[in-house]
Amino acid sequence: MTAARFQRLRQVLMCRQPDLTIVTDNVHKGRNLSAIVRTADAAGIGKMHCSMPDKDYKAFRGTAMGSHSWVSVDRHPDVKTALTPLKNKGYQVLAAHLAEDSVDFREADYTRPTVILLGAEKKGVSAAGCELADMHITIPMRGMVQSFNVSVAAGIILAEAERQRQLAGMYSQRRIDDDCYHQTLFEWAQP
Amino acid sequence: MTAARFQRLRQVLMCRQPDLTIVTDNVHKGRNLSAIVRTADAAGIGKMHCSMPDKDYKAFRGTAMGSHSWVSVDRHPDVKTALTPLKNKGYQVLAAHLAEDSVDFREADYTRPTVILLGAEKKGVSAAGCELADMHITIPMRGMVQSFNVSVAAGIILAEAERQRQLAGMYSQRRIDDDCYHQTLFEWAQP
Ligand SMILES: C[S@@+](CC[C@H](N)C(=O)[O-])C[C@H]1O[C@@H](n2cnc3c(N)ncnc32)[C@H](O)[C@@H]1O
Ligand SMILES: C[S@@+](CC[C@H](N)C(=O)[O-])C[C@H]1O[C@@H](n2cnc3c(N)ncnc32)[C@H](O)[C@@H]1O
Numbered sequence: 112m113t114a115a116r117f118q119r120l121r122q123v124l125m126c127r128q129p130d131l132t133i134v135t136d137n138v139h140k141g142r143n144l145s146a147i148v149r150t151a152d153a154a155g156i157g158k159m160h161c162s163m164p165d166k167d168y169k170a171f172r173g174t175a176m177g178s179h180s181w182v183s184v185d186r187h188p189d190v191k192t193a194l195t196p197l198k199n200k201g202y203q204v205l206a207a208h209l210a211e212d213s214v215d216f217r218e219a220d221y222t223r224p225t226v227i228l229l230g231a232e233k234k235g236v237s238a239a240g241c242e243l244a245d246m247h248i249t250i251p252m253r254g255m256v257q258s259f260n261v262s263v264a265a266g267i268i269l270a271e272a273e274r275q276r277q278l279a280g281m282y283s284q285r286r287i288d289d290d291c292y293h294q295t296l297f298e299w300a301q302p
Numbered sequence: 303m304t305a306a307r308f309q310r311l312r313q314v315l316m317c318r319q320p321d322l323t324i325v326t327d328n329v330h331k332g333r334n335l336s337a338i339v340r341t342a343d344a345a346g347i348g349k350m351h352c353s354m355p356d357k358d359y360k361a362f363r364g365t366a367m368g369s370h371s372w373v374s375v376d377r378h379p380d381v382k383t384a385l386t387p388l389k390n391k392g393y394q395v396l397a398a399h400l401a402e403d404s405v406d407f408r409e410a411d412y413t414r415p416t417v418i419l420l421g422a423e424k425k426g427v428s429a430a431g432c433e434l435a436d437m438h439i440t441i442p443m444r445g446m447v448q449s450f451n452v453s454v455a456a457g458i459i460l461a462e463a464e465r466q467r468q469l470a471g472m473y474s475q476r477r478i479d480d481d482c483y484h485q486t487l488f489e490w491a492q493p
Contacts, residue, residue, distance in 0.1 A: 126445070142333070151445075153444060153445045154445070250461065251468070252344040254344045254373075255372040260453065263453055266457050
């Protein structure tokens, strides 16, 4: 490991956001999950969650690309099991979902502890997911097509979260605790 | 065709932005192109351009999904042929590209006639594309991974273009001319 590389690992850990995460609600295509993991890393997310069947998860890990070593991905058997511990810790759950009562995604406050809940390719966010959400957010669409690809939607929402957190100075001071920082740095620095 | 459907076609045409487009510089994966077309439609883009070999283009059209009937996609043999007519019409070319002199993508003015130039999966924007660009724009990344998937990058940049154009009232009055409006409505309304 070069000094420059070590410096880069430290820099990235200084930007990690322990109170921002993604939960996917039965997103099952490996390439969509991979693009979401890559996008999560870019926003400083160090850990995300997938509600999906074990066999889909195994297939996804099998084809895993580089970014997965930088973001830890926990699998959960259902969306309630994924969301409940986060809700108990005080996270707001923003479901990316087109509903009657959805608000424009830019109106949400992403500087609060936040879960972004993303729905499945065909079925969108499940009824259980919708119910556990504190707010439904939607990205405006001006065309004939009714939805974005899920990884594109993730990118657009996370770019707004990054913008708000950058303005709030949340990337200018370390946000993860000493233990997490040293532990992760140790793991990443292994050859 | 129901009256509601016809109303929807008209509404979408009222939002079309004749002075906003995308040029892809050898993006070759069909699923990336499809996601870009879908995202272009959502921002009100009615016509986009791909610089790519004819055989890749044919493969892409072969697997084409729904959104392609709403956005017309022109193929060009190289990026210069794609960009020159647009530059001659006064479009600024914003290359999505990480370079020394790149500016944050939010600093660009997307209310001007604008081409967003997107680079290939592996190689990024070509040297020829970079040279024809008026500005290089970049989306901030806080993680270990060095780039977004190209369709995710397209989504993030187009969401900013949509935001600026919405604020400028560019979706509140028809922007395409009478000919284009009536011609497209006629084509779309065919059974
Ligand atoms: C392909 S979409 C699912 C479409 C599904 N037919 C529906 O109506 O929910 C997959 C996921 O991407 C996200 N998504 C796509 N377009 C969105 C938009 N305009 N606003 C918010 N989220 C969106 C949502 O999380 C959605 O569940
Ligand atoms: C996978 S990237 C190409 C990476 C390539 N290795 C490079 O260095 O250019 C594909 C395209 O997505 C767009 N893109 C990806 N990440 C971007 C970012 N952070 N800022 C601007 N554009 C980006 C660019 O158009 C890029 O050419």
